[in-house]
Amino acid sequence: MTTLPVMFGYLPLGAAFGILAVDVGIPWWGALTMSLLIYAGAGQFLAVALLANQAGLLEVAIATLMLNSRHLFYGLSLLRPFAGAGWRKPYLIFALTDETYSLLTARANTTGHDHAQAFRLSALNQLWWVSGSLAGVLIGSQMAFDTRGIEFVLTALFIVLTIEQARRLRQWRPFLIALCTALGALVILPERHMLLGAIGAASLILLIQYRLDASLRRHQEAS
Amino acid sequence: MTQTPMSLLCFIAVCALATFMTRVLPFIALSRQADHPLILHLGRYLPPAVMLILVIYAMRDWRPFLNGAVNLTATGGPILLAGLIVAGLQLWRHNALLSIVAGTGAYMSMIQMMD
Numbered sequence: 001m002t003t004l005p006v007m008f009g010y011l012p013l014g015a016a017f018g019i020l021a022v023d024v025g026i027p028w029w030g031a032l033t034m035s036l037l038i039y040a041g042a043g044q045f046l047a048v049a050l051l052a053n054q055a056g057l058l059e060v061a062i063a064t065l066m067l068n069s070r071h072l073f074y075g076l077s078l079l080r081p082f083a084g085a086g087w088r089k090p091y092l093i094f095a096l097t098d099e100t101y102s103l104l105t106a107r108a109n110t111t112g113h114d115h116a117q118a119f120r121l122s123a124l125n126q127l128w129w130v131s132g133s134l135a136g137v138l139i140g141s142q143m144a145f146d147t148r149g150i151e152f153v154l155t156a157l158f159i160v161l162t163i164e165q166a167r168r169l170r171q172w173r174p175f176l177i178a179l180c181t182a183l184g185a186l187v188i189l190p191e192r193h194m195l196l197g198a199i200g201a202a203s204l205i206l207l208i209q210y211r212l213d214a215s216l217r218r219h220q221e222a223s
Numbered sequence: 224m225t226q227t228p229m230s231l232l233c234f235i236a237v238c239a240l241a242t243f244m245t246r247v248l249p250f251i252a253l254s255r256q257a258d259h260p261l262i263l264h265l266g267r268y269l270p271p272a273v274m275l276i277l278v279i280y281a282m283r284d285w286r287p288f289l290n291g292a293v294n295l296t297a298t299g300g301p302i303l304l305a306g307l308i309v310a311g312l313q314l315w316r317h318n319a320l321l322s323i324v325a326g327t328g329a330y331m332s333m334i335q336m337m338d
Binding site: 002004005008025026027030033034037038039040043044047051057060061064065068069070071072073074075076077078079080081082083089093094096098101102105106148149150152153154155156157158159160161162163164165166169173174175177178179181182183186191194195198199202203206207209210 | 226228231232233234235236237238239240241242243244245246247248249250253254256257258260261262263264265266267268269270271272273274275276277278279280281282283301302305306309310313314319320322323326327330331332333334335
């Protein structure tokens with residue numbers, strides 16, 4: 001049930017990837033393998049562009065690392081939730097997309113970590129993605145039904161999750177930080193670096209805030 | 224495109240490895256520090272911040288102040304309206320699926336009717 005919005009987002013997006021991949025001459029099995037082994041939305045679109053331009057492997061590796069480096073920050077807040085997940089842990093880490101991260105961190109009981117549920121959620125999300133790619137490969141460029149605008153479903157999902165986070169946390173500081181870094185990054189950075197820049201800056205500010213709070217506490221204890 | 228199956232598989236392997244690296248690195252480097260207060264601090268405040276950043280990122284096509292005025296043109300109006308529908312419904316009913324389906328339906332009909 002919780003992955004339904006992701007389904008509506010991943011099926012058309014995966015299909016778009018499949019259509020694009022076939023369009024530049026990647027065989028159907030190549031497109032499916034990418035959705036199975038890479039499993040990153042923007043990353044796979046970038047990979048298709050790089051393949052079409054016959055980029056070198058080193059260039060491919062660096063571009064992919066840069067584009068996906070925001071994932072570094074996702075792991076930070078999941079160290080504890082994923083601890084003790086056993087054999088499920090490697091897959092949980094592998095399948096950590098933007099959408100899966102937001103669903104995992106928004107789950108109602110974040111104290112009792114239900115790894116089986118997290119695993120199901122992650123696997124289901126990837127299933128939508130792979131199914132979408134398969135549909136895209138099969139359909140080619142012929143779309144039977146007008147899906148224009150369906151990508152808004154991911155925006156809507158993020159809005160809902162932000163509101164739920166705000167209701168739970170009841171603090172305005174992290175949201176103010178996010179607003180400043182996101183708008184700042186939007187103005188200063190090129191679009192492909194905006195997400196990394198904003199998330200990196202927000203992490204840095206939270207780090208500084210932690211240091212200030214800690215030294216403030218020490219100060220109060222001393223006096 | 225001149226690609227042998229082997230070179231395509233190599234290419235995919237490099238992409239897959241680079242992507243997995245970005246996801247697994249914090250777990251390798253920081254696994255012993257999971258209970259450190261700083262990590263707990265980030266774990267508490269980073270997700271809400273990232274969520275709002277993702278909202279703004281997803282809405283980046285809507286330039287809020289185009290030429291100094293609120294942008295209500297083809298790209299701006301529908302995103303703004305649909306976003307308000309989602310937020311309003313969510314605050315009112317707390318039903319995620321309802322908010323998302325209604326907002327997306329509204330957005331799709333708005334942009335499909337425009338051309």
